[in-house]
Amino acid sequence: MKKLLVAAILSSASVGAFAYDAQVNFTGQVLDQTCEVNGKQGAAVVDVTLPTVNKSALAGAESWAGNTPVNFNLTNCPVSATTAKWEITGQVDSAGTLANTVAGTNATVRLLDPTGAAININTDTGYKFTPAADGSYSLKYLAQYYSKAGSATAGKLQTVGYWTLTY
Numbered sequence: 737m738k739k740l741l742v743a744a745i746l747s748s749a750s751v752g753a754f755a756y757d758a759q760v761n762f763t764g765q766v767l768d769q770t771c772e773v774n775g776k777q778g779a780a781v782v783d784v785t786l787p788t789v790n791k792s793a794l795a796g797a798e799s800w801a802g803n804t805p806v807n808f809n810l811t812n813c814p815v816s817a818t819t820a821k822w823e824i825t826g827q828v829d830s831a832g833t834l835a836n837t838v839a840g841t842n843a844t845v846r847l848l849d850p851t852g853a854a855i856n857i858n859t860d861t862g863y864k865f866t867p868a869a870d871g872s873y874s875l876k877y878l879a880q881y882y883s884k885a886g887s888a889t890a891g892k893l894q895t896v897g898y899w900t901l902t903y
Contacts, residue, residue, distance in 0.1 A: 821862030832856030840891030
């Protein structure tokens with residue numbers, strides 16, 4: 737009987753010792769619409785052709801050339817705080833640029849945000865904005881050839897970047 741009483745006391749003591757370290761409450765919202773990107777609802781495909789440049793433009797370390805507009809014209813957006821962000825994919829290199837997947841070496845594609853600042857895709861937290869009352873907004877990025885090490889070699893450049901909106 738004493739063993740049973742001791743077991744009951746010990747088991748009730750261990751229950752009282754359990755405590756939560758944190759309560760986590762989750763909230764969210766499901767929207768009935770998302771922005772149309774360049775006139776298309778859902779995943780848009782945007783083709784950007786950079787100009788042909790001479791490899792001498794990318795001979796030095798930290799060199800860049802061929803600024804090219806990458807524009808996203810948004811319509812029918814919810815009028816709320818929104819973040820546009822380039823996503824980390826397998827084609828993002830350690831410098832946060834889009835790595836070339838074909839012939840040339842030491843040349844990547846670097847992206848600049850709408851303020852003109854270089855984007856390191858690995859650490860980027862996104863560009864925050866609020867669409868106009870009519871749900872429109874125009875995001876104007878730049879893409880450029882970039883050579884972190886310099887000494888870019890001649891050859892084709894091809895890569896892919898993924899861009900998302902978070903509401």
